[in-house]
Amino acid sequence: MESQMPRRLAAYDWDDLRFFLAVARTGTLRGGAESIQANHATVSRRLAAFENAVEARLFDRTKGGLRLTQLGEELLPHALRVEEEIAAASRVVAGRDARPAGPIYVSIPPFLALSSIVDDFAEFGRQFEDIDIHLQVSNAFADLERREADVSIRYAYEVIDDVVGRRLVRCSKAVYCSADYAVKIKDDGGDGLTWVGWNEAEGETTAPWVIKGPFPNARLRHRINEAVPQxxxxxxxxxxxxxxxxxxxxxxxxxxxxxxKPVPDRSLWLLLHSDLRKTARIRMFVDFLAHRIKSRKDEFVAGATQ
Amino acid sequence: MESQMPRRLAAYDWDDLRFFLAVARTGTLRGGAESIQANHATVSRRLAAFENAVEARLFDRTKGGLRLTQLGEELLPHALRVEEEIAAASRVVAGRDARPAGPIYVSIPPFLALSSIVDDFAEFGRQFEDIDIHLQVSNAFADLERREADVSIRYAYEVIDDVVGRRLVRCSKAVYCSADYAVKIKDDGGDGLTWVGWNEAEGETTAPWVIKGPFPNARLRHRINEAVPQxxxxxxxxxxxxxxxxxxxxxxxxxxxxxxKPVPDRSLWLLLHSDLRKTARIRMFVDFLAHRIKSRKDEFVAGATQ
DNA sequence: ACATGTTGGTTCATTTTTGAACCACTGGAA
DNA sequence: TTCCAGTGGTTCAAAAATGAACCAACATGT
Structure with a gap:
């Protein structure tokens, strides 16, 4: 967790970003100083110190104001996001989270972006206009452990972490193919057919799930370690x-x-850290999602026949 | 932009988060101090000042170390994201962005989450494992202006902002309905049928697009200001x-x-600020997406017949 | 031409922050 | 026990950051 951070990170005073932002917004030293209740001399010095640390100019000084340089422009979005994050933090400490607002970071595996859950995200965003949903699309289970995401949605048999996990629905899986392909299938165990599967142990077509499945004679030819291209x-x-x-x-x-016929598969899990259970907007989101998904249980559990 | 920020935001010294994080990670004052090259007395004071500003304890002091309190745990993810953001900023200034890594913030309208573009996101995340894609699902065009997103994907006729816009494809639209519903349709201008449309001027069924369209006799009954529920x-x-x-x-x-038959509609736009054209991972992403989408042009332009 | 109200830059006394050294305490090893 | 290596807490002189006041330069309107 440390080694990946550049050494120079410590060289910066994070508070300098606050001054940078104030000046970037107002366009003048004095205006920026006033907006954060400081002296314009202080702002000037902090800015100079920051530019010194960066070893580059962030503003072009002109009579009549300061204008962002190229690099300054590139830095601005990061500074804005830092500010947003700190605002969210201050909402937490102020307990103002009772009126939910701010960002929610949700981590999902890529293939869930193909599911109806994205509709729920859209609907949530519509109902709570002051809450922004940030979807972090990633297979990394670690996001939650590293606490970079507030909520994680996973598709797994069990969850072992020290997180609060709600099992939403136990899902079913089935064998799919294109409509054209389906007409070629006979009731002969899959002779001459092809499997699209995972990159598992090189057991050729002898993989247990092939043998035990409804088409044991089909050959496993496409091995892909990712669901979406499958x-x-x-x-x-x-x-x-x-x-x-x-x-x-x-x-x-x-x-x-x-x-x-469909067979039981893994479950959809809604994961979050226990410490976040209390913050209003996270609660709101988790409850919303759990309710919506459970109300569409048929879509996920998909009984023996469609 | 200011009024929505709590007054107390200015009360905090953003740099305190750096100390908070150092202690949270190491679990001791002295260890934390060492990790950021400071004196443990300083760390202790900064922490005390921060807790004072917050008006609550962030750590439980015990002989042998400090352990996060409930509130401290809640604050931790925000501090981590601030750190990540600053790390990204420092990558920008250090020019290390040549080896692309870090977060990309992409803003898309909700209905695009239903498109094949999410597959492209997944594929990009697969090819560049050190880049995290943060999707911000929102209808707000303003995200880019406020610079909270790096890239914005929009569906519009024209783009007027002072941003760099690449028109990816001019898309087509058509009238859709469920398969069941389709069998009820006759070649009579839509008698007895129902429109699902937007919340536009209350011109009843006299909306121009109804009259000029292929089903002028259908009634506009469902008015929804959002594409996904449509x-x-x-x-x-x-x-x-x-x-x-x-x-x-x-x-x-x-x-x-x-x-x-499909008729021409709006275009898909890929928007970003000109200042971001140079940063490697943004360029990478934009080029990747533009290439992928243009290579599937048929999917978007959809000629007269399917 | 001439005030006037801006701007950023500079100076210096004052305030604030910092770090070295020290303290008291704890837990484990010798 | 005795010792030692760790804690966090406190003190105080030194260092750094700050803000009021002032400066020169540039606009603008009189």
């Missing part, structure tokens, strides 16, 4: 693939392969 | 709705209504 490949007619029903049923061009 | 409503069989083809063709359960 979906797109299958939709393009490359072969059979196991997908959670709430993905496969939704993705255009995919149909459930005949001669099989 | 999609879901139409998919549920509530009626006809205009959608960009790259949404409608993709959404399960929707089909193009008969007796009509």
């Amino acid at each position: 979906v797109t490949l299958a939709a393009a007619g490359a072969g059979l693939t196991y997908l959670p029903c709430f993905i496969g049923d939704r993705y255009p061009g995919l149909v459930r392969a005949p001669y099989q | 999609v879901t409503l139409a998919a549920a069989g509530a009626g006809l709705t205009y959608l960009p083809c790259f949404i409608g063709d993709r959404y399960p359960g929707l089909v193009r209504a008969p007796y009509q």
